[in-house]
Amino acid sequence: MRMKILASVGLVVLTTMALAPARPPMAGGTVTGKVTYTGTPPKMKPIDMAKEPSCAKEHATPVMNESVVTGPGNALGDVVVYISAGGAAGAPPAQGVTFDQKGCQYIPHVLAMQAGQQLEIRNDDQTSHNIHPMSKVNPEWNKSQPPGAPPIQVKYEKPEFIPVKCNVHPWMHGYFAVLNTSHSAVTGADGSFSLTGLPPGKYTVTAWQERFGTQSQEVTITGNETAKLDFVLKATEY
Amino acid sequence: MSRVARRIASVAGLGVACVAIAAAGVRAQGHNGLPPEGQGSDRKIIKNVGRPSVGKEEYIRYCVGCHGDHGDGVGENTQWIDPKPRDFTLAVFKCRSTPSGTLPTDQDLMNTIRRGIVHSNMPEWRPLPDQMIADILSYIKTFSPRWKAEQPGTPVEVPAETPVTTESILAGRAMFQKFECWKCHGPEGRGNGPSASGMTDSKDQPITPYDFTTSDRFKCGTSNADLYRIFMTGLDGTPMASFSDNIKGDAGWDLVHYLRTLQPMKTPEATIWKAWLATHAGELKPIGPDATGQ
Secondary structure (H helix, E strand, O other), X not given: OHHHHHHHHHXXXXXXXXXXXXXXXXXXXXXEEEXXXXXXXXXXXXXXXXXXXXXXXXXXXXXXXXXXXXXXXXXXXXXXXXXXXXXXXXXXXXXXEEEEEEOOEEEOOEEEEEXXXXXXXXXXOOOOEEEEEOOOOOOOOOEEEOOOOOOEEEEOOOOEEEEEEOOOOOOOXXXXXXXXXXXXXXXXXXXXXXXXXXXXXXXXXEEEEOOOEEEEEEXXXXXXXXXXXXXXXXXXXX | OOHHHHHHHHHHHHHHHHHHHHHHOOOOOOHHHOOOOOOHHHOOOXXXXXXXXXXXXXXXXXOHHHHOOOOOOOOOOHHHOOOOOOOOOOOOOOOOOOOOOOEOOHHXXXXXXXXXXXXXXXXXXXXXXXXHHXXXXXXXXXXXXXXXXXXXXXXXXXXXXXXXXXXXXXXXXXXXXXXOXXXXXXXXXXXXXXXXXXOEOOOOOXXXXXXXXHOOOEOOEOOHHHHHHHHHHOOOOOOOOEOOOOOOOOHHHHHHHHHHHHOOOOOHHHHHHXXXXXXXXXXXXXXXXXHOOO
């Protein structure tokens, strides 16, 4: 009897320990690094927005095509770096992500999200856009969004890299990276990324660039350490 | 056949039908005696239960030449024809009563098969009985897993048509400006707006915006209710977006009434509009980039 009570108390203590927030939010391993390219990337051309004066006047200098974004030291921007295998996918973050149309550009050009995560699409321009994500795995839709229209709220349920375009302004071009993980990052122009809060385990980390394809590497996290992982993608001219 | 030759042939073929329709002033009826695709709840609902194994036989007989063994739109004829046949593996369809991004109803698909697609090689399969079409549909659905995972969308409601009045047409004209229909369809509806050139569909095939001045049928029907449905649902897989988030209820009829004035047929809308224009033309600002705020 006494043993039983002790055992029960022990169980309760153990259960409580398990349920209590085990660690501060940022604990866990980190994978950090830089994405660069070798070879010669295509030269990005300026976009002529003359057909849409309300957008053209928002840019003092012409906007460049964004399908390859580079920085000093062969840094590669707008690369999605994410956990493609290992660990549990988990529920999508409660916090949604936002895709904005401003100056007839998509901001950001590449938006990463977890499958099932809330996506808000805004139009901050004085012109009508149509948002046309050309998904193949998820249902394909195409909606107009005139100036002042409320944001479009959607979710994508299946992982897929979805090209997004506006048929009215054909230079507008971007990507939704719908992933099976909440651990993802999109590199800035300096090519750097950081995936945080990784529980111990073995992971495959993948880098994706819209022109240069994907590259994967393995990494093992044992505790709260920071693992360094760099990617070098081969630039192709077309 | 070249594009021009095909156009001439199809215009010649359509001529008789168009003249007949125009002369009678008929435009709200279903095309060529088909049951009209009605408004709201009076839409005909397909009753037949499809049998995929039977449908396969019919598919091989009637459809496979263009739509292919695997339903991917790659049949033996495909290399010769433009626009390309529908790729059923994507389960993306232009002509729907359902919201953009959702599967069409069986009735939508049956209507498309019966109606055919104007200016394409998809003929009107009017003589096929309902049961045969239901069988074919059930087989076509085996080409995409979406038909198992998803239900067709809830059809967009088409309210009873409002009276055709000058006010309605003017309101529709303001919508044509505000929603920038002219960017693709052109200020006069000629399909030559500033964004019209170089358009492609979701399979990277060239596609052009509808030219209202041709008197051609729409791809997805002929009636005012069909026109209402086209801009509300959008034509999925094409640049034509859905406007149902921004156009609600009776306002859609205003746009329908204005769009009808762009067509050369004798319609009630055109008659009222011409009479009004005779004395008021000077009051209108032209549609286009400089006319914001109409």
